[in-house]
Amino acid sequence: MTKSGFVGVVGEPNAGKSTLINWLVGEKIAMTSKKANATRKRLTVIVMHKDHQIILIDTPGIHEKEKMLNKYMLNEALKVLGDSDLLLYIADSTKDTKGYEKFLALNTKNIPHILVLSKVDMITKDKLAQKIQEYETLPNKSYHEIVPISSTANINKDTLLDTIVKYLPQHPYYFDPELISTENIKDIYKELIREALFEKLNDEIPYESDVIIEKIIEKDDIDKVYAMIITQKNSQKSMIIGKGGKKIKEIGMFARKLLETFSNKKIYLELYVKTIPNWTKNKKMLEEIGYIE
Ligand SMILES: Nc1nc2c(ncn2[C@@H]2O[C@H](COP(=O)(O)OP(=O)(O)OP(=O)(O)O)[C@@H](O)[C@H]2O)c(=O)[nH]1
Ligand SMILES: [Mg+2]
Known part of the structure; x- marks a missing residue:
């Protein structure tokens, strides 16, 4: 049943x-x-x-x-x-x-x-x-x-x-009942860092930005996460970094807390920002980020 x-x-x-x-x-x-x-x-x-x-x-x-x-x-x-x-x-x-x-x-x-x-x-x-x-x-x-x-x-x-x-059909479990998601850790971390962009940035910037996880080094007690924030214009890149790096620090702290709560581990998070003109309109770029199948 x-x-x-x-x-x-x-x-x-x-x-x-x-x-x-x-x-x-x-x-x-x-x-x-x-x-x-x-x-x-x-x-x-x-x-x-x-x-x-x-x-x-x-x-x-x-x-x-x-x-x-x-x-x-x-x-x-x-x-x-x-x-x-x-x-x-x-x-x-x-x-x-x-x-x-x-x-x-x-x-x-x-x-x-x-x-x-x-x-x-x-x-x-x-x-x-x-x-x-x-x-x-x-x-x-x-x-x-x-x-x-x-x-x-x-x-x-x-x-x-x-x-x-x-209203669910009768069917054996599709997945191990211990599992809470089929997503890999990279995709979950990416989304949680994107949440920090939505929380900390205004106007069109969160909509014209995204996160690419470059590398995660997983250890027992700490994950080291290296991520690139991409955005469309150099002016947006400057806003994301902020005066003296103040904004990116805020984004990093907010994201780190979300990652730590999720993983129950300490997180070391390194973020850097790159401008990729018109990436939201560029099929090849969207594919690279994982948005088009
Ligand atoms: N007061 C109240 N706010 C809620 C509730 N559920 C969600 N919100 C708020 O509504 C806003 C949108 O929530 P999301 O869960 O991101 O909405 P979503 O439908 O996933 O939005 P998209 O991903 O943009 O389509 C957030 O500010 C939430 O905190 C609720 O039950 N009560
Ligand atoms: Mg949503």
Whole structure:
């Protein structure tokens, strides 16, 4: 009677997808940000619940923009729409229903989905009831259930996990139940360093920057991580470094804490910055960073 399956986590940018995944697995593994369009690539996280295995796939927010990088991001989300056993559509409860209506048009394979109303700690009970009503009265709605949650205020975690399991297929475990992710350490560290860029930099800089992990030397008690931050313009490079190296030091300290919390080890982190003009629009460069398949 074991159940196991792939659960795509989709929704608009900033809806709270990555925060929800970290909350369900109980580890800070996916990068999150108050700025939208943070996640760029799929990320697989495995959650065991009552002897069932839920394989969650984090995705970039569904949005349309012209840049090649943004097209790649949308494509990542669309692939997961087609490939999953079940979808969680994460809808920010403080926003309108338009994102969900767009999703319905994209879900052409009619993959079963649960509508997860996120951030309910930010609204009153009355507003929540009203929001649920709005979704219930949509003529073409096709979710199996609505589950209101808050990842930051820890509301309805077990209800959500039980609901996910209810719609999972019967299947033996796909992965070792000890595993929390199929990603390699390089990709996880890269994302956590990207979170530091999103946290510490403003305007277009986080969107026009990325991280390439050059080398990790793993020892029992310490990981030495050598990473390159790439950005599009020399002016952005100067901002990332900051006066007397102040900014890059802040970025490094913030990133190091995230890496240490994740790995439970001491981290030595060396960062340097390189300008690569127009890398977000350059197919070859995107491939090198791992964004185009
Ligand atoms: N108050 C509140 N804030 C939340 C909750 N969940 C997420 N957030 C905040 O919403 C913002 C976006 O969260 P993310 O998890 O990065 O959103 P996302 O859907 O992964 O965004 P993209 O990767 O850009 O598509 C962050 O500032 C989170 O702290 C919640 O339950 N309550
Ligand atoms: Mg995200």
